[in-house]
Amino acid sequence: MARLQTGQQASGGEHLLVSLLFLYVAATTLWPLARLFASAFQPGEDGTPLGLMIATLSSRSTLRALSGTLQTALFSVVVSTLLGVALAFAVSLLKLRTRVALTFLILMPLIVPSQTMALAWIELFGAQSPILKPLGLAPPPGTTNPLYSTGGIALVMGIEHMPLVFIAVRAALRALPADLVEAARILGISPRRIGTGIVLPIVMPSVLAGSLIAFTAAIGNFGVPALLGIPGRISVLTTLIYQRLNGFGPAAAGQVATLALVLAAMAALAIVLRNVLTARIAVPLPAGAPLLPRRPAPVVEILLWILVLFLSLVPLTALAMTALLPAIGVAFGPDTVSLDHFRAVLANDTVRRAFANSLMLATVAAGISMLVAVPLAFLSVRRNHPLLRLLDIVIEAPWVVPGTVVALGMILAFLKPLPIIGISIYGTMAILVTAYLARFLPLVLRPVAAAAQSVDPSLDEAARVTGAGLSRRILSIFLPGILPAAAAGAILVVMTALNELTLSALLWSSGTETIGVMIFALQYEGNSTAAAAVAVLSTLLVLALAAIATLASLKLPRGTLPWVD
Template sequence: MAFTTLWPLAQLFAAALRPGEDGSPLGLMAEVLASRATARALSGTLVTSGLSVIVSTTLGVGLAFAVGLLRLRSRAALTFLILMPLVIPSQTMALAWIELAGANSPILGALGLAPPPGTTNPLYSVAGIALVMGVEHMPLVFLATRAALRAVPADLIEAARVIGTPRRRIAAGIVLPLVAPSILAGALLAFTAAIGNFGVPALLGIPGRVSVLTTLIYQRLNGFGPSAAGQVAVLALVMAALAAAALALRGLALRRLAVPLPAGRPFEPARRSPLGEGAIWLVVLVIAVVPLAALVMTALLPAVGVRFGAGTASLAQFAAVLGNEAVRRAFANSLLLSLACAVVAVAVSVPFAYLVTRRPGRLVRGLDLVVEVPWVIPGTVVALGMILAFLPPLPLLGVSLYGSMAILLVAYLARFLPLVLRPVTAAAQTADPALDEAGRIVGAGLARRLTRIFLPGVLPAAVAGALLVVMTALNELTLSALLWSSGHETIGVMVFALQYEGNSTAAAAVAVLSTLLVLALCALANAAARWLPERILPWRQ
């Protein structure tokens, strides 16, 4: 924790709190906060994030009520498609929507709805960024709302039906007030995710000249290098403060507004509505499948501007990117980093969870809180802390991690460790502590108790967490965009770089290949679901 989290964050605070050029305390912070670029980026962040929350809440609540209150024949498949934005990387989602809405859209072009040739993509705007981020973060609101709906006792709804209350009034007057705190909590979580989103604002905002804090930090570091570290550290602290405020409000909403409900059997939907089910499928297909279809069709074209058709579609672009040494290296690097991160995270999480559940103390509880920090604060903040901490040579070793794969691995481990630790800790809390005590009584040492008693009980949770780490880290961009170097490219960086260079078809091909890889991992996790703990895989909850 000291190496991956505390030291980088301390370096970040130290850089941001430096005195100004005239020696005045907090002078650097005052200079950065007073600049016009900071005000514009802060305004852009708040506006795009706020508008995206409206989209996320509208879609998430509507779909959660539809899935939770209607009897659907294909609930599992529908839920997986609704949660696909959690699986598909941010830059891939942005690229898919760009290809769907642009003048060369293979789908809108065939329908005669594409913008005229030569016009700017309508998504290169504040509204476009808000729309795509809203769709991407919609599952956060959906999951929170659906979990709250499942906690509503069936007796309350049945009692309202007995006295003749109309269905609409039951939903608006009974169910909605009970789940409102969870909706607010999910919306605030979506706002936090939007603040730290880099992929969507980078691919849509930079061409559209819409400035947000994440892209301003990226552009400052790209343009001025480490010399701008102090300035961007101030921007990073602003982002962290916004995220902390949103998370504090979320905790307050859950504590103060949540209504205690009587125990009872959960509500099971009994009403079937073919029209409603068709409407749900239409919405889900439009937001989850149609953009990806446009991405696949673009990847099948030989060049930008070529009209999609039977005579133009081919796999030539896939062959070209697979023959590109940089792309192959990016896939190899991403696989290596994600697998190494998963293995190290498991190795750290098992003894850590043992301490949390079997030997709790003040230090352990403090470290348990520290683990969450890199996950809840924006990834750009974490990446900047890594640069400040590991750009200078390490003490005693005299070696700098900056510009190497090691700094990416450290950043990934800091960011994704909770994905393994939380399932392992939850599994450990359900195990009988008497087993460990019995092993200690008969003379088994700590290492033996960990490997023979504790590990078998939490291994399924550790494997599930490791799968989540691999799926999340494989296409990561926010950390990698600031930490990659020549020869250490990742999949997310390659997609972003190809699109930024104007090679949309190649970027689409790489994005499609990475998406197929993630979906294959999802299929693997789904096949192994019976051996994994419950509620680990979001689409099976």
């Protein structure tokens, strides 16, 4: 029987709670993923074992999409790594007066939705760019946007995933003992040699870890390859899955399950490789005071602002300027600025419904995830239950594997009517809610679990001894201590889910449109100005949530929000 860390036996109520949590995760995660992988192993039309998988993997379209996925992902990782490492070193090792603002802007490509950033870069580098055209730097009229290419997809994805490398390297630099660097300075070693010969080798495991995380994000990215790759005829696995399902529907389930299995295998390989490499080359460090920036660098700070503004705000500025123009090709100026597109999209019933749907989905997913994360974190820090260890692994899977894999699992699991009640949730809002719950639970669980580690277990033990029930111990003793972290995690879920596209693109139906789907659909139809208006409105909404989360972070443990020191 599982036991408390203090030696006391687990109660029947706690066993029941563990069982209920396992059933929840099994319904939202285990069953869909198991159903997906089972579909990929079907026999071929002639009964050949694994015939469907072999036929799908050997097809020309699959090989072309696999090649496109690897090319764009690997090239994007180079961009992410170079930018992320350079920015992390600058922000962590230099004395900057505007460190917090710079950090937030560096993380902007990760906060702003993928499809919005892709659309922003399209407007910036297009022939009618409101910023580059007046400067004479835009492509000639009638030419293809240079981003509609393998290099363009890699560049935009590389910038979008750069914060993943930045966060990993910055965390390693903040843990670097000051004594190590001070000793090198006393010996007269130059700052350049300290950086390349001492600091860089120590943080290299984090560089590799961040790069592999960026690779995992790149192979599962749908928004950027969809908006840049489909017009440029660049095929990747995520867009091929989308096109197969759009063209053939559930009849293509076995084929797309095989493609999703390839994505999952690539993601799993990257994660295993990350764990192996970081374990083998990790450098043990002595405990000590963290390294603090010593040298002011005003010139470098100015150059950093120029770079960060170009990466984060200039594309969004081009997007906003496009939304303010009456039509594509009209020069931007005081006499041409108009809010007509904003009025039009806000008056559009479908767009308003998409905003309402996204807000509802994000709020419901955040609320239910909080309700699940709190008791799960409570049990995890107090019990060594085997089911809890299994749940910890399974819960991370929908966040680690590409969202396309999760969406396909939902389709295959819930296409047929549910047992007993005989109702199918396919094509309804319920399947979107289920997918969001599986995908975004880790965003709440991580900060809650971190905060739970600091809660004094003796308070719970004293309450248990005095006869307090399980629900009262969780609600009255445990919850107040971790509520700020749970609220921050819920806000992160809302920010992420509000403009989600990868899941919604495969699961939406008439009446269940989301903001991400609307932006993609409007751009795909050629209505760039309307798409820009919707994207700007959604970005403002996300930034407002980020501001709320920043204010809430004053009561949170350090590191709960990545952009707050």
